[in-house]
Amino acid sequence: MTDTELDARHAEKMRKKKAARDKILATKTIEKGLVIVHTGKGKGKSTAAFGMVMRAVGHGMNVAVVQFIKGKIETGEKVVLDRFADQVTVKRMGEGFTWETQDRQRDIAAAQSAWEAAKAMILSGDYRMVLLDELNIVLRYDYLDVAEVAAFLRDEKPDDVHVIITGRNAKDELIEIADLVTEMTMVKHPFRSGVKPQPGIEF
Structure with missing residues (x-):
């Protein structure tokens, strides 16, 4: 078959594909407004969520970010989003990773405070998108009642607000009420080969 014939066959195939699409x-x-969950053991849950935040900002939307765990880490995304303070509100309300704080009651109090702030922003009418970074982690440790969180997102979230939730081990109750769930699968990670977390990659 000649290149001309191959090109013609390709064009016809793509025409049919476009018509079907x-x-x-x-x-x-x-x-x-969607409830979106990024979970799984693979890297990229928060990274993908912040990608959506960037898209929303590009479309002129106002966005809120509540960080449930990573409050003490200086992240690249925070530095970038601070440049869009007219569109983006970031609340870093975590006390650090649970193995660093080693204080369950303090972690519970921080999670509850962050959840109250998150609910207020979701209901405020000021934001089209709200990212709840690492909410799955505090739900995993039962710092918040997953039934309450799921009920709020199902019954009280305004219809035009997107809510993104990240973190490993998303609970079934959250997955059930979500519109979009993506599980990141770890195939290979440099940390297991002795490579430390690096700026621009991990934070």
């Missing part, structure tokens, strides 16, 4: 897209008519 357009037909499917025409049936998708709902526009709503």
Whole structure:
């Protein structure tokens, strides 16, 4: 078969594919605020969430970020988002990783305070997107009642607000009420080969 014939076959195949795709897209008519969960043992849960934050900012949306755990780490994303303070509010409300604080009651108090702040921002009408970074971690340790969190997101979240939740071990109750769930799978990680967390990659 000649290149001309191959090109013609390819063009016809892509034409049919586009027609099928357009037909499917025409049936998708709902526009709503989503509950999005990024979970799993692989790297990239918060990274992907901050990518969505950047997209939202690019579309002129106001965004809020509540960090439940990483409050003491100086992150690259915080430095960048501070440059968009007219659109983005970042609340770093964590006390650090649980193995660093070693104080369960303090961790519970910090989680509860962060959740109250998160609910207020979700309900405020000021933000189209709210990122709850590492919320899954505090739910995993039962610092918050997952049934309460799921009920709020299902029943009280405004219809036009997107909420993104990150962290390993997302609980079934959260997965059930979510619109979009992605599980990051770890295939290989440099940490296991002795490579320390590095700026621009891990934080």
